[in-house]
Amino acid sequence: MLVTDLDGTLLGGDPLWRRAFYRWLVERRERVLHIFCTGRQLSSIASLLIDDAAFGLAHPHLVIGDVGCTVACGISLKTVPGMVDPIDARWKGLPERLLPLLEALPGVASQPISTERRLAYTLDGEAIDWQRLVALEAHGVDCLVSDNRYLDVxxxxxxKGSTLLTLLQWLEIDPERVVTAGDTLNDLAMFETGLAGVMVGNAEQALREKVSCLPRTYRARAEGCAGIVEGLRHFGFGHLLDDFPGFPL
Known part of the structure; x- marks a missing residue:
């Protein structure tokens, strides 16, 4: 099972490598279970798959979207009730309490994202009151900042990590057959699961600092898709990569 973030990871790196890797995913579809694990909402993923179809990006088998708050079929993009119902239960009643507090918080602006299980904002790191932001977590939420400009409540x-582990149990997948890949702080939870992880070469500095103590996270030198290939080789899946004799640094 290959679990990839999108922006900066599966959508990152040299265009030639991206095309080659997307083709490889299509050709290995019966052997490699591919999961998008992204902050994007389902409508954004649907648009991406249409826009990048000519580029070679195919539907994954499954999607973990909304930073772990949504799980959907990769073909239909319909949610999987058994996976999202428990998340819905945790989220019930929280927006009504949080929205007034967030609207009064300087340095944040709502993103035009429609989702039932999270709130998404852009963030001005110089204007925000970090203490007030942290205080929001007392209401039963986690406030996740990534790429120094996005805030997810x-x-x-x-x-991403907790939902991925639940999905592995649901699918009865051997954790030793799983590789994850990402580039920003919202991918840290995947790496903290203890599953094999690939931090691609273009990762943000804040993530680089966090993974330094995680022994199962490989720090790839190559960027984007080439970094994923580099990481797969590192974790012993080179036999699946006969079309990729090397990787650019």
Whole structure:
């Protein structure tokens, strides 16, 4: 199972490498279970798959979206009730309490994102009152900042990593057959699961600092898709990569 972030990871790197890697995913579809694990909402993923179809990007088998708050079929993009219902229960009643507090918080602006299980904002790091932001977590949420400009307000304990582990149990997948890949702080929770992780070469500095103590996270030198290939080789899946004799640095 290959679990990839989108922006900066699966959508990152040299265009030639992206095309080659997307083609490889299509050709290995019966052997490699591919999961998008992204901050994007389902409508954004649907648009991406249409826009990048000519580029070669195919539907994944499954999607973990909204930074872990949504799980959907990769083909239909319909949510999987058994996975999202528990998250819905955690989220119930939280927006009504949080929205007035967030509207009064300087340095944040609402993103035009429609989702039932999280709130999304852009963030001005110089204007925000960090103490007030942290205080919001007492209401039963986690406030996740990534790429130093995005703020996601999530049900407490729900993130890319927690949802991925639940999905692995549901699918009865051997954790040793799983590789994750990402580039920003919202991918840290995936790496903290203890699953094999690939931090691609173009990762943000804040993530680089956080993964330094995580022994199962490989720090790739190559960027984007080439970094994913580099990481797969590192974790012993080179036999699946006969079309990729090397990688650019």
């Amino acid at each position: 999530l049900p407490a304990g729900v993130n």
